[in-house]
Amino acid sequence: MAELSWPPQGKAAVVGKPVERIDGPAKSTGAAKYAYDINAKGMLFARLLGCPHGHARIKSIDASAARQVPGVRSVKIMKEPGKGRKSEVLWEGDLIACVAADSDGAAREGVAAIRVEYEVLEPFVHEEFLAAAEQAGRTRSGGDNIKLQREPGDDEDEDEFADKEIARLLEEADVVVDAYYGIHSICHCPLEPHGSTCVWEGDRLLAHLSTQNVSGTPGQFASPLGITANDVTVHCDYIGGGFGSKFAADSWGVVAAQIAKETGRPVKLMLDRDLELKNAGNRPSGFIRVRVGADKQGVVNVWDSHHWGTNGPSGAPVSQGVIPYVFDPPNRRRRVTRVRTNTAPSRAWRAPNHPQGAALSQTAYDDVARKLGIDSYDVFMRNLPSVSNGKADVYAEQMRIAADLINWKSKWHPHGKGEARGSIVSGLGMALHTWGGGGHSSSCLVKIHPDGGVETFLGSQDLGTGTRTVIAMVVAETLGLPPAAVKVHIGNSQYPQSGPSGGSTTVAGVSESNRRGATAALEELAKLVAPKLDAKPEEIEAVDGRVRVRGKPNRSLSWKEACRLLGMKSIEARGEFKRGQPTDLSSSGVAGVQMAEVEVDRATGVVRVKKFVAVQDMGLVVNPLTAKSQIYGGVIMGIAYSLFEERIFDARTGKFLNADMSSYNLARLGDIGEIVVELYEPESEYRRGVIGLGEPPVISPGAALSNAVCNALGVRVPVLPMTPQRVLAALEKASVSS
Amino acid sequence: MKDSKHLRPPKAGFSRRDFLKGSGAAAAATAIGEGVSGAVAAEAGSSVVGPGPVSIALNVNGQRRSATVEPRTTLLEVLRYQFDLTGAKPISEDGSSGGSTVLLDGKPVSASTVLALEAVGREVRTVEGLHGDPVPAAFVANDGQQCGFCTPGFVVAVRAFLDKHPSASEAEIRAGLNGNICRCGTYANIIQAVLDVVKGGSDG
Known part of the structure; x- marks a missing residue:
């Protein structure tokens, strides 16, 4: 493949132009289906019980009344009572049990009927007050790090030298600010809470998961379920916010899959808002x-x-x-x-x-x-x-x-x-x-069909950042088509693997794989077009809906004419990018x-x-x-x-x-x-x-x-x-x- | 909207309040009216429904739809789980996020705070019923959406706001649309989208 680059600034046909997001109409009319919106036939609704104490030990759990609630089909205990570490609850809202029922109301009634006996322990939640934290035995050194222009003498203690040197530098400074600042912990609070709708199709799990990590989560379901990742499909067309909190299947995802397996019915388990805020993501203070x-x-x-x-x-x-x-x-x-x-x-x-x-x-x-x-x-x-x-x-x-x-x-x-x-x-x-913000590893499969249709497939996800639209733009730019001509398939773990969307790595990763995949597909097409235009394949370019000899608009075929040369067989070309590989396409x-x-x-x-x-x-x-x-x-x-x-x-x-x-x-x-x-x-x-x-x-x-x-x-x-x-x-x- | 008329309470003769008063019905059961066909409700003069499931009919986006509900079932649950109208979102149960905003007789309400029985005999309009409306089109043109989970609720809230303030100024928009929460931070573009509709800029 030739060295890949982008057109010079101002010369690109699609890239760099404002393009409305291609999933915008689906989102603004309510047609977009999120994990929370997937309704499967015979679906059970699951709700979770969170611990009401900030710190406690579970002495006993009695779920018998919950099992008697009309409509309740399954109760799963998620914490072990007893004396061991597993019985200790370390924060309010930590998950104790899950109830699945015919209706959301029955599931909530079931949760309320679970009786738990706790030994309440001393909590500590106000880390801003360092002296109180020390008194409570909650602190420990996280290390230190010193950089000084001057070095200690051979026989000087490094810490003593640093003390003296910093005191000297502060003494010599024209101005000294001696201050205190702080920033409290906040929650991710995605508006779609964490969760999934889990459906078994025979021995295979289909998890409609609200996730930033479509390609990376099947294995997280498989391992605790005793199956292998190839028997799990994770699907997520739309995710209602993640912000870094939705990379995992999570314990509640696995429980939903287990209940679905045991009951033979699909299970929807999305966190309640309070449990979402209490469990599913926060930022350190x-x-x-x-x-x-x-x-x-x-x-x-x-x-x-x-x-x-x-x-x-x-x-x-x-x-x-x-x-x-x-x-x-x-x-x-x-x-x-x-x-x-x-x-x-x-x-x-x-x-x-x-x-x-x-x-x-x-x-x-x-x-x-x-x-x-x-x-x-x-x-x-x-x-x-x-x-x-x-x-x-x-x-x-x-x-x-x-x-x-x-x-x-x-x-x-x-x-x-x-x-x-x-x-x-x-x-x-x-x-x-x-x-x-460097690109993550990403693979895609670009297809060009004999009728001119273009598709790309990758196990990526669009967090609302506009990933879908960017992918369409990159493929369109490469093939000389408008973005609307490109069908983008993401959000399914069956597609070629693409990295999790975190750390601003997605746009560079998917632009890399799709620029490469579309270029490879075009090279295949060029081999068929070139003889018709009396040119060499490497002289062929795709511009403005036409496939032509470079710089010669009069020696060209329309995109459809060119694709018709494929006969019965579509082009399938892979685009691959490995994080960190040398490239001119991203940085x-x-x-x-x-x-x-x-x-x-x-x-x-x-x-x-x-x-x-x-x-x-x-x-x-x-x-x-x-x-x-x-x-x-x-x-x-x-x-x-x-x-x-x-x-x-x-x-x-x-x-x-x-x-x-x-x-x-x-x-x-x-x-x-x-x-x-x-x-x-x-x-x-x-x-x-x-x-x-x-x-x-x-x-x-x-x-x-x-x-x-x-x-x-x-x-x-x-x-x-x-x-x-x-x-x-x-x-x-x-x-x-x- | 053709078949919605017969679902409305009769206008002539007496008001609902008079009817309930006159029938000696429990004040708690104001939701009942024509459209409830549960066994208990069918008894003349009685307005007690449940505790078991009852059948009701709702007028949603101009169509008559049947549902089976318990007294505790919310309008949001019926829309999402029985009609598969999942545009209205369960973001908060108490209505503080505006995620489940729908129009009830033209007024914005959080469907999570309305019992299904309360919606009987009233016109329910969801985001799916705003197909072709300039508001969702303006959200697209101005990129007033990111993850999109708050978007349907916002679109309905904007529709209701503009029905009341069709020529709203930017200051009025900033003051009048604070019942809906967006976590991604689309507000700046939503303000532009609403201004666009006011100016007739989006052709829908």
Whole structure:
């Protein structure tokens, strides 16, 4: 196969043009069928019992009354009573039992009839309070990491040297910020909860699973069911949100399949909203104490931090690698403490670690500007030489574009020094981010039929990012057809394997495999067309619905005429891409700058987003329409976790108090202000090829909004989300201490 | 909509309230009327239904549809599991997400908070009944959807909002569509979609 590339910038026929998502009509008319929507004949409804205590041991379970409930067909116990580890419940909502019944109502009645005797144990759920965590025996060191310009002498103890050296650097700094920041855990909260509709066809399982991992989940069902992966088909045409939480079959998926097998009836098991929030995915929290030393210009020379947080029972906090985030000053020490809590285990949440890293460290950079009374923009700009990803020039250019779009220079004022309108003050803040986004391994099968029909098959999935549409565009570009001429088949594990959709790896992966597969298919077609046009196969190209000799529109066949040469046999060509292989079609590594303008009411503590600017590179932009949507979405999710969204636990019982949609606060349509998205795609980016976009835009909002609020008030609201209570508490604290 | 007329409560003579009062029926059973053919309901003057399943008829998207329901069965369950109309989504049971929004006599309600029996004798319109409406078309043109799970509920809510405010301003749109939750963050494009419909920009 010839060396593959994309057309030069501006020359592509389809790629780079805004194309409406091809599954848009199905979604907006309710025709799209999600796992929750699959209704099978004779289907049972299954519901789960969650533990009502934050920490407990199960002494006994009596399900006899549940089995007597009319309509109940099966009760499965998922936790073992007794003395062993398996009987210990480590968070409220951990799953105890499953009931399947003829109707949803009967299943719920069955769940309510299960009698469980618990020995209630001491819970710990408030990891923000490190001293309390230590007292409760819930902490342990997560290690430390030191980088200093000077090295210790041969006979010097390394730790003692580091202590002294950091003390010296802080002493010598023109300004020192000594601060505390935090970001609470949030849930994935996909609107379609986790779950599946499981149907057995003889000895084969068909699992309609809400999943980000179509190709990777059959084996997860097979192993506990005692069958092999070839006897499992996972199907997912549409997934109602995942955000990193839906890579697995999960215990409840397996239980559904087991009950379906035993009863001989299909089983639908989707989590209730409260069990979804309590079990099925959250993001680790992070809290930090930090001292930062900088010069008069705001250039940071030394960073010394201790951060802690939790990912649940095992206590792994935010990774050290993102502290401080993007900026990597010449001298730094970071220490980590793990805190074990009685909360559900975390799952990968869109851009794992990065949003927390930004919120825990770029706030400190902004506080350097505040303390010096200088412009945060200048401080960020002056620190760009220390960025760890070699993209200082890209950030600088993106900062200039973002500043223009938000009118930074004319609107900025020193922190807390803006003009107030009554109790309303406004402010500006910024942050920057980075992500990889290289393509995952992906295979596809492209078919060209004698009647001109084109199809591609791959075991990928469209999370709402527009994957289906991108695939159609790439194949269409390659074959000189409109996207509507390409039928895209994804969402079935019987198709060629394609990677899980996580870490912004999908768009590059599927663009690779489909560009390759469609090129190989076209090469097959060219062998038949070439003799008819008196040319060599390698001279053939497909443009504008015609197959022609390169650059010679008058020596051509229409697409249909060309395909008719196939006779009875369709072309089938594989496209293969292995993650990391050398390629000109895709790449990895992006930057991104975001700026926020907020209004804060000092009387009520309410923060409103007025304007939000996101400038984002992603290499070659395949579909600017859906790319922009991704960025809008990332920003809006960011507004949610910055201002509204958090899990609230009761310290005494360990209960998750707001595990429902009415009190687990997400942003609503009226909360988003004006969002301006700029796709940054100079030729230098375009020629890098396709790079993933899902994660980057969700990273910076926490820091950008915190910095904007701080600029408005002149006071840092240290912990996200910046609810009215926290804003008022920060103002109160500042007025007491001044 | 041809055959919907005979499902409506009779307009002349007496109101439903008068009827119930006059018949001495329990106030709790306001949902009953023509369309319920359960054995108990069939008894003259009685308005107690259940606890066992009863047959009802519902007017959904202009069609008369029969269902068998228990008193606890919600409208959402009937739509999804008996009629296979799965556009309305079970996102929250209490209606706080707007995921199951349908039109009941033209007014937006969360089908998860309405008992099937309460919908008897009323016009139910689901997202599937908005085929050809400019609202879903505007969602497509403006990419007002990502995963799409909230989209049907949003589409119906927008339809109801525009019925009431056909020339809504952007500020009114931002203030008036806060009953629906989207997790992917499609709001910015939804605002554009609604503005498009107001301007007549989407041909549907």
